Amino acid sequence: xxxSFDLTATDGRARTGVIHTPRGEIRTPAFxxxxxxxxxxAMMPDSVAATGADIVLGNTYHLMLRPTAERIxxxxxxxxxxxxxxxxxxxxxxxQVMSLAGLRKxxxxxxTFKSHIDGSRHSLTPERSMEIQALLGSDIVMCxxxxxxxxxxxxxxxxxxxxxxxxxxxxxxxxxxxxxxALFGIQQGGLxxxxxxxxxxxxxxxxxxxxxxxxxxxxxxxxxxxDCLDYxxxxxxxxxxxxLMGVGKPDDIVxxxxxxxxMMDCVLPSRSGRTGQVFTRRGVLNIxxxxxxxxxxxxxxxxxxxxxxxxSRAYLHHVYRSQEIISSxxxxxxxxxxxxxxxxxxxxxxxxxxFGPWQADFHSNRAQGDIDPL
Amino acid sequence: xxxSFDLTATDGRARTGVIHTPRGEIRTPAFxxxxxxxxxxAMMPDSVAATGADIVLGNTYHLMLRPTAERIxxxxxxxxxxxxxxxxxxxxxxxQVMSLAGLRKxxxxxxTFKSHIDGSRHSLTPERSMEIQALLGSDIVMCxxxxxxxxxxxxxxxxxxxxxxxxxxxxxxxxxxxxxxALFGIQQGGLxxxxxxxxxxxxxxxxxxxxxxxxxxxxxxxxxxxDCLDYxxxxxxxxxxxxLMGVGKPDDIVxxxxxxxxMMDCVLPSRSGRTGQVFTRRGVLNIxxxxxxxxxxxxxxxxxxxxxxxxSRAYLHHVYRSQEIISSxxxxxxxxxxxxxxxxxxxxxxxxxxFGPWQADFHSNRAQGDIDPL
Numbered sequence: 001x002x003x004s005f006d007l008t009a010t011d012g013r014a015r016t017g018v019i020h021t022p023r024g025e026i027r028t029p030a031f032x033x034x035x036x037x038x039x040x041x042a043m044m045p046d047s048v049a050a051t052g053a054d055i056v057l058g059n060t061y062h063l064m065l066r067p068t069a070e071r072i073x074x075x076x077x078x079x080x081x082x083x084x085x086x087x088x089x090x091x092x093x094x095x096q097v098m099s100l101a102g103l104r105k106x107x108x109x110x111x112t113f114k115s116h117i118d119g120s121r122h123s124l125t126p127e128r129s130m131e132i133q134a135l136l137g138s139d140i141v142m143c144x145x146x147x148x149x150x151x152x153x154x155x156x157x158x159x160x161x162x163x164x165x166x167x168x169x170x171x172x173x174x175x176x177x178x179x180x181x182a183l184f185g186i187q188q189g190g191l192x193x194x195x196x197x198x199x200x201x202x203x204x205x206x207x208x209x210x211x212x213x214x215x216x217x218x219x220x221x222x223x224x225x226x227d228c229l230d231y232x233x234x235x236x237x238x239x240x241x242x243x244l245m246g247v248g249k250p251d252d253i254v255x256x257x258x259x260x261x262x263m264m265d266c267v268l269p270s271r272s273g274r275t276g277q278v279f280t281r282r283g284v285l286n287i288x289x290x291x292x293x294x295x296x297x298x299x300x301x302x303x304x305x306x307x308x309x310x311x312s313r314a315y316l317h318h319v320y321r322s323q324e325i326i327s328s329x330x331x332x333x334x335x336x337x338x339x340x341x342x343x344x345x346x347x348x349x350x351x352x353x354x355f356g357p358w359q360a361d362f363h364s365n366r367a368q369g370d371i372d373p374l
Numbered sequence: 375x376x377x378s379f380d381l382t383a384t385d386g387r388a389r390t391g392v393i394h395t396p397r398g399e400i401r402t403p404a405f406x407x408x409x410x411x412x413x414x415x416a417m418m419p420d421s422v423a424a425t426g427a428d429i430v431l432g433n434t435y436h437l438m439l440r441p442t443a444e445r446i447x448x449x450x451x452x453x454x455x456x457x458x459x460x461x462x463x464x465x466x467x468x469x470q471v472m473s474l475a476g477l478r479k480x481x482x483x484x485x486t487f488k489s490h491i492d493g494s495r496h497s498l499t500p501e502r503s504m505e506i507q508a509l510l511g512s513d514i515v516m517c518x519x520x521x522x523x524x525x526x527x528x529x530x531x532x533x534x535x536x537x538x539x540x541x542x543x544x545x546x547x548x549x550x551x552x553x554x555x556a557l558f559g560i561q562q563g564g565l566x567x568x569x570x571x572x573x574x575x576x577x578x579x580x581x582x583x584x585x586x587x588x589x590x591x592x593x594x595x596x597x598x599x600x601d602c603l604d605y606x607x608x609x610x611x612x613x614x615x616x617x618l619m620g621v622g623k624p625d626d627i628v629x630x631x632x633x634x635x636x637m638m639d640c641v642l643p644s645r646s647g648r649t650g651q652v653f654t655r656r657g658v659l660n661i662x663x664x665x666x667x668x669x670x671x672x673x674x675x676x677x678x679x680x681x682x683x684x685x686s687r688a689y690l691h692h693v694y695r696s697q698e699i700i701s702s703x704x705x706x707x708x709x710x711x712x713x714x715x716x717x718x719x720x721x722x723x724x725x726x727x728x729f730g731p732w733q734a735d736f737h738s739n740r741a742q743g744d745i746d747p748l
Contacts, residue, residue, distance in 0.1 A: 042699040325416040
């Protein structure tokens with residue numbers, strides 16, 4: 001069985017569909033929780049699935065350093081290792097290695113860098129990234145690319161994009177054509193429409209199973225990102241999934257889906273769960289605020305997650321203040337549940353041809369802000 | 375409905391039975407996980423129940439300081455607050471206040487002390503302890519007592535025990551006789567058999583729903599504790615539950631049950647879960663040891679907990695080393711599951727009149743030590 005994509009409905013530029021993989025279906029638009037080090041932090045895998053997630057993301061950079069890809073392969077692959085039976089997408093390691101700044105050295109061949117854990121020397125190339133992602137057993141493999149931090153001048157962005165396209169060709173050549181595993185290309189080009197078009201054409205020439213819009217959500221701001229998304233997804237093939245990497249806040253996600261994006265990932269819901277930031281239909285609240293100390297109400301009356309079904313804001317405030325682990329467990333669960341309900345709501349609205357009114361509701365609910373204190 | 379105890383079988387001095395409460399049955403011998411600050415650390419309440427725990431313990435000292443007993447009462451009581459529907463036993467706060475040493479002042483009336491959280495001044499007396507435990511809605515309330523650290527001289531132990539007996543009478547007088555709620559007395563007297571007998575008689579004269587053996591597991595060592603348990607439980611009424619406070623390691627628990635103890639509590643399985651110490655049938659192992667890094671085997675092949683069913687030692691080693699929250703979640707679950715299986719095994723063996731052979735198996739399994747490295 002191969003990985004395939006069925007586009008089942010569109011509403012304006014927004015799309016809904018299903019990615020079929022041997023490990024299960026991925027309903028799109030899809031949000032992928034991040035499981036950096038072989039765990040979605042503070043969550044059991046069955047709880048991640050219970051929130052409605054069809055797929056999780058693993059980080060090549062972290063896993064290659066600890067416990068190592070070779071070790072995970074010997075232990076039966078990443079799915080078996082972390083007890084996640086659904087599909088897994090792995091990034092290429094490129095983005096995180098580039099973030100190491102002073103610790104890495106970049107050439108046409110690839111990148112050499114020092115581990116942030118123990119300072120040991122490692123290298124990543126398109127070929128090595130493909131090898132690692134194969135050892136992990138990733139269902140959706142990402143090309144190895146370079147992503148320059150923004151702002152950067154046009155020359156730097158063009159040179160970087162052109163090297164990433166040469167790396168994309170090397171990635172494709174190195175990707176073992178294993179049935180049931182997909183390889184996604186990554187479009188670069190910063191905020192330059194013509195460079196994005198050149199990048200898209202280069203990727204189309206190589207041919208991939210899906211296409212990511214890379215190089216966004218790196219500090220350019222939502223308006224600039226949306227400007228780019230007004231043209232970038234349309235430069236990519238219609239009949240393949242489009243993945244916006246590392247995005248984002250709920251309104252980023254809604255805006256991206258409205259512009260034709262099918263897949264996203266972000267640490268925000270899980271990281272926020274550990275720092276007390278909570279996403280609800282009515283926006284963001286911070287559970288550490290004293291206003292919650294006596295509040296018997298749930299975070300969100302209409303939410304069906306365990307944190308909302310069984311606990312008061314007062315309890316969640318108490319366990320956050322007391323630095324209890326259950327605080328991270330419950331708030332992460334809630335945030336991931338909220339994100340998945342957001343995606344399910346968009347999928348249903350797009351299928352019904354009602355994504356416009358759905359977006360209006362989304363924004364007006366958020367504009368209300370949190371419920372009034374008692 | 376009142377709280378009652380049915381002793382269903384004995385085998386030597388070991389006993390098995392059921393404590394009936396309006397919130398559910400407590401099968402004895404029972405191990406009570408500790409939920410200090412309204413959470414059994416790193417566990418969801420339904421997971422605690424899934425390990426086989428019938429009852430959890432809450433700490434008056436911690437809860438009175440944060441979030442406060444009055445706040446919990448307003449929020450519907452501790453069960454509702456922490457989402458635990460089964461019975462809850464609360465300690466009196468005495469033991470933890472006494473541990474504050476320099477921060478507290480002891481008189482016949484009670485104890486004044488400074489909060490370890492913010493330095494604010496508080497007091498605990500038998501009357502205030504009863505009030506707090508009623509506000510929490512505790513099913514099994516403990517008398518307020520003093521527990522001197524061992525070693526202490528006989529005069530100090532006798533004086534302390536006598537004051538604790540006066541406090542026991544004040545606790546009984548202050549305990550509102552609420553149907554379905556039980557009050558347990560606490561025997562003191564250190565390692566002095568005659569003082570233990572005097573204390574037991576004083577408690578029997580007052581009459582309680584159950585009796586704790588207090589003042590043990592405070593540094594005297596297992597041999598001294600077992601010497602005391604060779605006579606202390608028999609000094610207490612046969613037809614009421616006997617509770618050994620703050621015990622202990624698996625072999626402490628087995629030795630205590632063999633000497634007629636019905637209930638125990640300890641932070642050890644949950645605290646060890648967070649520090650990588652794992653209890654199995656074959657003794658103790660430490661998951662942080664390098665020997666586990668490539669080991670595909672579960673902690674214990676015969677254990678049915680999620681950590682053993684779905685994860686390798688290699689994974690548990692990896693997430694412990696990576697300081698991932700799931701490490702605490704899985705190892706705590708395993709340890710609590712192991713403790714509850716230990717209790718279930720003893721209950722079945724006592725009921726079958728086979729507790730002697732069961733103990734021999736228990737000790738010979740542990741004597742093997744952990745499985746050999748691969």
